[in-house]
Amino acid sequence: MQALAVPSPNLHLMIGLIGRKLGMTQIFDEQGVMIPVTVLEVGPCYVTQLRSPATNGYAAVQLGFGDVKERRLSGGERGHVKKANAPALKNLREFRIQDSDLEHYKLGQKLVADLFTEGELVDVTGTSKGKGFQGGIKRHGFSRGPKTHGQSDRERSPGAANAGSTPGRVFKGKRGPGHMGHERVTVQNLRVVKVDPERNLLAVRGAIPGPKNGLITVASARKNKR
Numbered sequence: 001m002q003a004l005a006v007p008s009p010n011l012h013l014m015i016g017l018i019g020r021k022l023g024m025t026q027i028f029d030e031q032g033v034m035i036p037v038t039v040l041e042v043g044p045c046y047v048t049q050l051r052s053p054a055t056n057g058y059a060a061v062q063l064g065f066g067d068v069k070e071r072r073l074s075g076g077e078r079g080h081v082k083k084a085n086a087p088a089l090k091n092l093r094e095f096r097i098q099d100s101d102l103e104h105y106k107l108g109q110k111l112v113a114d115l116f117t118e119g120e121l122v123d124v125t126g127t128s129k130g131k132g133f134q135g136g137i138k139r140h141g142f143s144r145g146p147k148t149h150g151q152s153d154r155e156r157s158p159g160a161a162n163a164g165s166t167p168g169r170v171f172k173g174k175r176g177p178g179h180m181g182h183e184r185v186t187v188q189n190l191r192v193v194k195v196d197p198e199r200n201l202l203a204v205r206g207a208i209p210g211p212k213n214g215l216i217t218v219a220s221a222r223k224n225k226r
Contacts, residue, residue: 015096016217016220017116017218018065018216019040019218020041020214020215020216021211021212022201022212022213023038023212024036027203037194037203037206038203038206039201040124040203042112042113043111044111045063045064045065045110045112046081046084046086046111047109048062048089048107049062049084051094059097060096060097061095062093063093063094063111064081064091064092065090067087067088067090068090072088084107091215095219113201114197116192116218118193118194120192121190122189122192122219122220123189123218123220124190124204124209124218125219126214126216127182127184127215128184129181129210129211130180132179133177133178134179134180135156135158135177136158136176136177138180140175142158142175145159158176158177185209188222190208191204191205192204202218204218
């Protein structure tokens with residue numbers, strides 16, 4: 001299915017793209033300084049739905065990313081992308097925008113990495129690596145118990161979780177052992193070091209959450225005061 005040929009919007013109107021993390025490497029600037037970067041594949045993304053204040057109560061653009069065979073989609077999902085004149089897509093995400101910017105987007109519009117520029121600050125959101133069930137020391141940085149003076153096999157135990165008869169219970173939110181990782185994490189104000197629009201690649205300075213090939217979203221930095 002051919003996507004609708006619509007020119008890309010201006011840079012300041014676009015707030016994000018969907019992509020995946022390829023891994024980390026290092027590049028050198030003009031002064032020979034080594035810069036650690038994470039390489040991201042962002043796009044091509046397609047506009048699959050437009051949400052307006054009149055219909056939905058807020059303004060947003062829904063984007064799709066990741067080619068997939070149509071038989072992998074449910075009937076409702078196939079109808080959704082066909083209505084937008086977009087190819088079969090695996091991942092859908094929404095990006096909030098200003099009401100006045102809705103007119104710059106069309107269903108089926110293709111968005112690629114050239115929406116970002118070198119030197120721009122972005123926020124990258126991903127799902128952190130899952131660590132399974134972990135103890136309090138690894139999960140929260142608790143200190144261990146003494147190794148001497150009668151201590152036998154409880155040096156990594158978190159100890160008592162509450163007092164006795166008062167309050168006689170564990171307060172909500174008490175830190176302790178449990179499931180660690182596999183959480184939505186956003187790293188803010190990462191600088192775009194390099195843009196490769198031909199291959200839809202971005203190189204951002206620093207590390208981002210998640211494993212290789214993990215799904216991420218890249219958006220313009222919200223707390224950038226420059």
